[in-house]
Amino acid sequence: VQTAIRATGYAPNISARRLAQNKSFTICILMYPGFYQEASEMLSKIMDIGYESNYDIMIQPYFPPHSRSRNKLVSLIYEHRIDGFVITPPCDADEFVSTLLTTYKVPQVQINPINRTSQIPYVAGDDYQGAFSMTEYLIGLGHEKIGFLKGPRNMRASFDRLYGFRAALDSHRIPYCESLIRDSEWTFDGGYAMTKELLLLGQETPTAIFAGSDEAAYGAIYAVQELGMDIPGQISICGYDDISFSKKIWPSLTTVHQPAEENVELAARLLIDILKNEPLKDNKILIPSHLVIRRSTGKAPTA
């Protein structure tokens, strides 16, 4: 029968199905513009999932300062265009988003949410452990004065990575020095500016900088290179995220692999399972992270 159906060129009309079932068979991934640099790599995976599960996937940028973002979100929900959302950071921290979704009881899965105690399903990387490992690795290379670049306050990873860093220092009895901690917002410009500041500390100049994100690490590398210093000879730099460019820059970046595509993929799968009312083993998933050692880190210079 199936073959006969195919032979006639028949295909169901998706709009009619959607209307009859009052479902859109579409999920939305809410993204903060610029947060995911490697969206294109992500797209393939996401779309595969959509294909397998017969769900369409819509990527929606959410940028709070634009009222347009909010309007769009509202219309997606009101007009029944979307069955559920994957919320990427820092959108979960946005009050408009969170109240809207809970008010209308729209199914959602969050990625790396600020608040892990709520009942909302999530997928998260183990930022604490990753930062701890990286810091221990640096300490093992002989670094004691380590600069750290903090991220935005509306992302949980910002805190966890700082805590992991600090815990590793503590466990090796290395003093935690406030002047070495800088607020970079995890942008290129922030990493650049804060690294310049750290390098002007004179006697207190760090021998390594743990940029909290790869993006900030690029800024740090740029600043260091501009000053004509050698990486890793005079100073080591490392990041966190392992985005695809990190192996293409010189020197290639030591970082923590935090598979953004995998997070989104798992979140999308989880959401679809929820929408299909399939039984789920677990609705809170923690993904371990691991170090990727490349060329931007080395032994601390012997003063």
Next chain:
Amino acid sequence: VQTAIRATGYAPNISARRLAQNKSFTICILMYPGFYQEASEMLSKIMDIGYESNYDIMIQPYFPPHSRSRNKLVSLIYEHRIDGFVITPPCDADEFVSTLLTTYKVPQVQINPINRTSQIPYVAGDDYQGAFSMTEYLIGLGHEKIGFLKGPRNMRASFDRLYGFRAALDSHRIPYCESLIRDSEWTFDGGYAMTKELLLLGQETPTAIFAGSDEAAYGAIYAVQELGMDIPGQISICGYDDISFSKKIWPSLTTVHQPAEENVELAARLLIDILKNEPLKDNKILIPSHLVIRRSTGKAPTA
């Protein structure tokens, strides 16, 4: 009345509208995985357009080796999920795609298509002129032995950039030397490998390398740095595309600005105008490109 409607919380059901009008109000952007590195920057713009025009926008990866890609594309068309397509390179060169779209008379707009003589509307950058300008700039710096990295044969830009390069050499009476032209496929690995080869040419070693794309230029820079050579002191490197990372690497990359987001934006706008049967001024759009001079290029070393 409108305000009253809003007050009651009314919103039209999109599925019903789609069914009644037999349209999906959705367009699809077909992308070759990895071709657009800065998809995330693009997304914001694209989605804005969708919002303004009440069209949903679906990004679909197309990777010919996966039969899944083809099946998905077929189902999008058969099931009336899509009103029209934006075709990004090199998808226009894929026979399955082109015959499918023409057979079913699906509206489409192409970006940088191989074939500009067909009736299909397109948006394209002026690759010939961009490559010509860049080459003249290098010649002006005193470079005469210039390596060039070719791109894949299924993209028009590959040819136009090479022609522009060659034309500039000719107009300055600099001999065109086959051994300096290499096939990099415009990947990082290709740029890396071919640059290594070029640097082993001994007496014929180029003093500048015009990588046909930024991605290939990253590979070139990596190779040069690995050999401990100074950029731009000993060798100049430049790219083409001006993707966002090119200003973040060290040394920042001299390149030709070819606004990928703008191309896609224009193409999507054009497609939507076509779908709405709006009168169009022009259905073949050529976008000029311009040089972006950064730190990776400098005067040719005086032998």
Next chain:
DNA sequence: CTGTTAGCGCCTTCAT
């Protein structure tokens, strides 16, 4: 278990 029918919510057509 198979076959028939009503209805999803909107748009368009036709009649008033």
Next chain:
DNA sequence: ATGAAGGCGCTAACAG
């Protein structure tokens, strides 16, 4: 001009 009714193609509920 305004208003009522039919139909888009599928699904779910119901009857046989």
